[in-house]
Amino acid sequence: MFETFLGAAFHALTLKNIAAVFVGVIVGDTFSVIPGMEAVQAMAILLPLTLYWDPIFGLAFMVGMYKGGCFGGSFDSILLGTPSNAESAATVLDGRPLALKGQGGKALRMALFSSITGDVFATVVLMLGTSLIAPIALSLGPPEYFGVVLLSFTTISMASSGSSYKALAAACLGLTVSTIGIDPINSVQRYVFGIFALGSGINTIPFVIGLLSVSAIFLELDHQWGGEAFRHETLPEVPGGHRLTFREFLSCAPVLIRGSLIGSIGGILPGHGAAVSAFTSYAINRKLSPNGKYYGTGVLEGVAASQSADSATAGPSLVPLLTLGIPGSGTAAMFAAALIIHGISPGPLLFQQHADIVYGIYVLFAVGVIANLVGGYALRMYAHKIVQLPRQYLFPAVLLMCIFSVYGQNRNALDVYSMLAFGVVGYVLRKALFPLAPMVMAFILGQLFEVPLRQSLLLFNNDLRGFLVHPIAMAFFVAALLVVLLTSSIDWRGLARRWSPSRQGRAVHDE
Amino acid sequence: VSRMSRVPISVAVSGGLAALAFGLIVYTLAQPWGRIGSGDALGAGFVPLITLTGLLVFSLLATREPRRESDELLSKETFGFRIAVVTGLSWAFGYSLDHFGMVVSTPPYLALSLAVWGARGWWRIALVVAGVTLALFIFYVRLFHRLPE
Numbered sequence: 001m002f003e004t005f006l007g008a009a010f011h012a013l014t015l016k017n018i019a020a021v022f023v024g025v026i027v028g029d030t031f032s033v034i035p036g037m038e039a040v041q042a043m044a045i046l047l048p049l050t051l052y053w054d055p056i057f058g059l060a061f062m063v064g065m066y067k068g069g070c071f072g073g074s075f076d077s078i079l080l081g082t083p084s085n086a087e088s089a090a091t092v093l094d095g096r097p098l099a100l101k102g103q104g105g106k107a108l109r110m111a112l113f114s115s116i117t118g119d120v121f122a123t124v125v126l127m128l129g130t131s132l133i134a135p136i137a138l139s140l141g142p143p144e145y146f147g148v149v150l151l152s153f154t155t156i157s158m159a160s161s162g163s164s165y166k167a168l169a170a171a172c173l174g175l176t177v178s179t180i181g182i183d184p185i186n187s188v189q190r191y192v193f194g195i196f197a198l199g200s201g202i203n204t205i206p207f208v209i210g211l212l213s214v215s216a217i218f219l220e221l222d223h224q225w226g227g228e229a230f231r232h233e234t235l236p237e238v239p240g241g242h243r244l245t246f247r248e249f250l251s252c253a254p255v256l257i258r259g260s261l262i263g264s265i266g267g268i269l270p271g272h273g274a275a276v277s278a279f280t281s282y283a284i285n286r287k288l289s290p291n292g293k294y295y296g297t298g299v300l301e302g303v304a305a306s307q308s309a310d311s312a313t314a315g316p317s318l319v320p321l322l323t324l325g326i327p328g329s330g331t332a333a334m335f336a337a338a339l340i341i342h343g344i345s346p347g348p349l350l351f352q353q354h355a356d357i358v359y360g361i362y363v364l365f366a367v368g369v370i371a372n373l374v375g376g377y378a379l380r381m382y383a384h385k386i387v388q389l390p391r392q393y394l395f396p397a398v399l400l401m402c403i404f405s406v407y408g409q410n411r412n413a414l415d416v417y418s419m420l421a422f423g424v425v426g427y428v429l430r431k432a433l434f435p436l437a438p439m440v441m442a443f444i445l446g447q448l449f450e451v452p453l454r455q456s457l458l459l460f461n462n463d464l465r466g467f468l469v470h471p472i473a474m475a476f477f478v479a480a481l482l483v484v485l486l487t488s489s490i491d492w493r494g495l496a497r498r499w500s501p502s503r504q505g506r507a508v509h510d511e
Numbered sequence: 512v513s514r515m516s517r518v519p520i521s522v523a524v525s526g527g528l529a530a531l532a533f534g535l536i537v538y539t540l541a542q543p544w545g546r547i548g549s550g551d552a553l554g555a556g557f558v559p560l561i562t563l564t565g566l567l568v569f570s571l572l573a574t575r576e577p578r579r580e581s582d583e584l585l586s587k588e589t590f591g592f593r594i595a596v597v598t599g600l601s602w603a604f605g606y607s608l609d610h611f612g613m614v615v616s617t618p619p620y621l622a623l624s625l626a627v628w629g630a631r632g633w634w635r636i637a638l639v640v641a642g643v644t645l646a647l648f649i650f651y652v653r654l655f656h657r658l659p660e
Contacts, residue, residue, distance in 0.1 A: 163576055166521070169528060169569035175562040176535070183555035188544040190555055191535070218594050221628065396624035397643045400617070403601060404651045407608055416605030420598050427594065432524035433579065450558045457557075 008359030013367070017060040021367045024064020025375035031065075032072030032088075033379070033386045034394060039069020041213040043334040045401050047341075048205050048409040055342040056360045062338050063361065064375075066331050067119065067368040070274070070311040071376050074111040075383045078104055078303075087274035087310050090282045094295060094302025105380075107303050109244040112376040114256055114304040118311030119372055121260035122267065123365045126315030129268055130351075130358065133323040137348035142455040143467055145324075147476025149448050152270040152326045154480040157438045164484075166434045174439035177202055178446020185454050197414050204337050206406050206419035207443060211436055212330070214419060215426025217399050220391065222427075244300075252304040255285045259305045263312025270320050270328035274313040281309030315365055321346050322358055325448055330437045333444045347448075520583050525573040532567035536560065596627050613652055617644045 031042035043065050050058030073088030078095035091111060098107035140148065157167040180191045181201025192198045259281040266277030285305035286292040295302045318335060320326040325347025327333035339346050344354050351358055406419045426436055442449075456473075460466025467473050539545035545556025600623055607616040621640045630636050 163573060165569045165573040165576060166525070169525070169566055169573055172532075172562045172565035172569060173528065176532075176559060176566060179559045179562065183544070186544070186555045188555040190542075190544065190559060218597070221593055221597060222591050390630075392628040392630045393625065393639050396621060396628050396630075397639075399597070399601065399624065400621060400643065400647065403604060403608075404613075404647060407605065408651060411609075413605040413609045416608070417602060420601055420605075424594070424598060428524055431583070432521040434521075434524070453558065 004355050005359045005362075008356040009363045011356060012056055012060070012360035012363040017057055017364065018367055018371075020057055020060035021064040021067075021364055022371045022375065024061040024066075025068035025368065025371040026064075026378065027061075028065035028068025029072035029375050029379040029383075030068075030386060032069045033075045033383050034389075034398075037213075037216065037398065038087075039065055039072065040330040040334060041216060042069065043331060044205075044209045044212050045398075045405045047208070047334060047337055048405045050338050051341050051409065055339070055344065055357060056364075058338055058342070059335070059357070059361060060364050060367075062335060063364045063368050064371055066314055066335075067311075067365075067372045068375055068379075069331070070119070070314050071112060071115040071307075071372060072379065072383075073310075074108065074115070074303075074307055075379070078107045078111065079383070087278060088306075089275060090278040090306035091303055091310070093282065093306070094297075094299050097296070097298030098300070098303065101298050103298070106244050106248075106300070108380055110249070110252070110300045110303045111307045112373070112380075113244070113249055114252070114259070114307035115311040115376065116369060116373050117256045118260045118263050118308040119314065119369045121264050121308075121312045122315030123362070123369060124315075125264040125268070125312075126318055126365055127362050129316055129319035130322050133319060134348070134351045137323045138352075140324075140348065140472075141470075142452040142459065143470040143473040144476070146449075146452040146456055147470075147473035147480075148324055149326065149445060149452065151476045151480040151483070152320065152324075152328070153438075153442065153445070153449070154483045155270045156328070156441050158483050163433065166432075167438045170429065170434050170436065171438040171442040174442030175446050175449060177207070177439075178443045179450070184447060184451055185458075197418075202443075203409075203415060203418065204340070204444065205409055206415045207422050208334070208337065208440060209402050209406055210419040210422025211426040211440055213402050214399065214423025215430055215436070217395050217402070218423060218427035219430050220395055222431075248300060252301050255289060255301045255304045256308045258285055258288065259308030260312040263309035264316050266309070267313030267316030268319050268328070270326055274310045274317075274329070277309040277313050278306040281305045318361070322350055322361070324348065325350075327441055327444055330440060333441050336444055519578045521576075521578075522574050525570045529567050529570035529574070532563045532570060536563045536567065539563065593627055597624060600624060600627070613648065614644075617647070 027042055027046070028039040031037050032039045043062055046061070046065070050061060053061075070087070074091045074095065077088045077091040078099050081092055081096040081099075095107045095111065098104065153171055157171045158164055178201075180198055181189065182199070183190055189199060262281040262284060263274070263277040266280065267274070282295070282302065282305045285301065286295040289295075289301055291299055291301055295305075313329070314331075317329040317332045320328045321332045321336055325336075325345065327336040327346075336346050339357075344350070344357060402419065403416055406415045407413065409415060429436060429439070456466065457464070467477070539556050539559055542556065544554060545560065600620060604616055604620040607620070618640050621643060622636055625636050625639060630639070
């Protein structure tokens with residue numbers, strides 16, 4: 001194993017791959033600074049390019065973008081007070097008040113060092129987590145594997161912000177879209193409606209770019225004309241307000257460790273995500289810290305609590321992907337797509353068939369820590385300029401990049417049409433407050449859901465009771481049910497009242 | 512106030528999804544591969560029927576949820592005219608990429624897009640069009656050979 005690791009490290013640590021990580025960090029940082037954009041959208045837009053690269057080189061670029069995106073979002077939170085993504089929303093709570101006090105530079109430095117601390121934890125947890133879970137994953141049969149996938153679906157859906165019903169509906173919609181094309185067991189065409197292009201199913205890249213990136217651009221266009229256009233405000237300048245002393249950083253050490261641990265654990269859980277981890281860390285640190293009562297007024301600990309947890313989820317969120325083949329977050333789904341387009345199936349067999357890739361990812365994550373530090377420092381020099389770029393020039397250019405990325409994959413206009421169609425669908429769903437992450441993840445997980453289920457049923461002669469004699473699978477089903485019952489925003493009593501016959505005639509939507 | 516303008520967008524969209532799911536369930540059951548009760552009952556239609564039933568149930572439940580503050584009401588302005596224009600332009604651009612290539616298609620598309628987005632001043636638009644086209648030409652055509660010139 002050690003020889004394999006050394007060989008993979010030697011293969012991964014080329015100048016070309018290291019440069020790809022650094023460029024990726026800069027791209028991820030830059031994209032997440034643009035209000036309304038996230039690193040996951042940058043990854044989606046640039047994913048088709050990696051198709052023609054050496055897998056490790058492509059993954060190096062993706063690792064860089066992922067890491068850069070974790071820190072880049074804090075710029076908007078601190079300088080504008082409007083987070084560009086949910087992950088950096090918790091950083092607003094103390095980052096913005098610090099900026100208003102003239103200590104924006106200090107807050108940014110704290111965010112950067114917190115991000116690096118979280119990143120170190122994330123890399124260690126990625127290595128340990130995958131090494132521990134991979135041997136267990138190998139012993140899972142189709143029934144157990146279906147149990148794991150079902151549990152992942154429920155956690156991904158229930159952990160989404162907003163309505164649980166909408167998240168579950170979005171996941172079901174994503175799964176339904178994944179069934180378009182040829183059935184994986186019987187090779188029958190489904191939902192093709194005589195359209196030749198649908199015969200091989202929905203192409204992942206137009207689907208992901210349309211749903212995540214194009215829909216966000218459309219929503220931005222909507223806001224632009226809804227009078228919500230960005231206005232830059234001048235922040236006060238305080239002498240010495242931008243310097244962060246070593247003592248100030250050290251005083252946040254307990255917060256950084258707690259935040260990193262919370263983020264690492266949260267990252268491993270599918271669907272838990274960086275946003276939930278960041279807010280959980282903020283809340284827990286607020287309770288445990290002697291300065292807790294000052295949180296929200298502009299304290300460095302607040303920035304450290306949220307930012308360390310946000311970055312600490314980056315590596316662990318790949319653990320379920322690399323060991324079980326389950327992408328636990330939107331960005332992990334991009335990694336899954338990057339592996340799949342190279343013919344590498346993430347999952348239990350990855351360690352046996354492509355150990356060099358897994359160890360290469362470990363090494364690239366470690367390189368990413370340094371790249372994140374350097375990239376973060378570089379970004380501080382030009383981030384305020386990106387923040388001030390007029391959106392009416394920025395977004396048409398980003399849309400153009402989306403079109404080129406999709407078109408360049410097969411040089412086929414049909415892919416562009418399909419991307420635009422999913423962009424409109426995503427925009428409508430966003431307007432209706434449907435979370436899109438469960439839909440994207442369900443689409444990518446579609447085959448993982450269907451194949452083990454149908455294989456299990458073949459084993460059981462189409463008798464669902466066959467699952468009962470598989471205790472591990474049953475344990476996952478029970479866990480999935482508990483996740484739905486315990487974590488959902490579903491008001492079970494209210495639901496029973498609303499659907500009772502006596503209330504059928506009444507309007508239930510209070511206005 | 513018309514009846515339409517009192518319906519929240521989320522209710523309209525959830526209702527639409529439920530109708531779509533119902534329609535697809537009927538369609539699936541009508542197909543030889545999706546019929547329940549045949550020898551292929553747990554065949555190709557099995558998983559789509561599960562996911563569509565889930566979509567139907569959860570969409571219906573979503574229509575019954577109390578309205579949130581951020582949930583706008585449905586109106587004529589809900590789904591913007593400009594989004595339709597940008598989509599149409601991009602559609603035409605995809606078509607022209609196939610027929611005329613990147614260099615010819617990009618400048619008019621980008622100039623029109625910028626105008627729709629609200630960019631003003633012909634010289635500024637011309638500058639942005641030239642800069643962005645050149646940058647993307649180097650990136651996608653010269654560097655990565657992903658687009659026809």
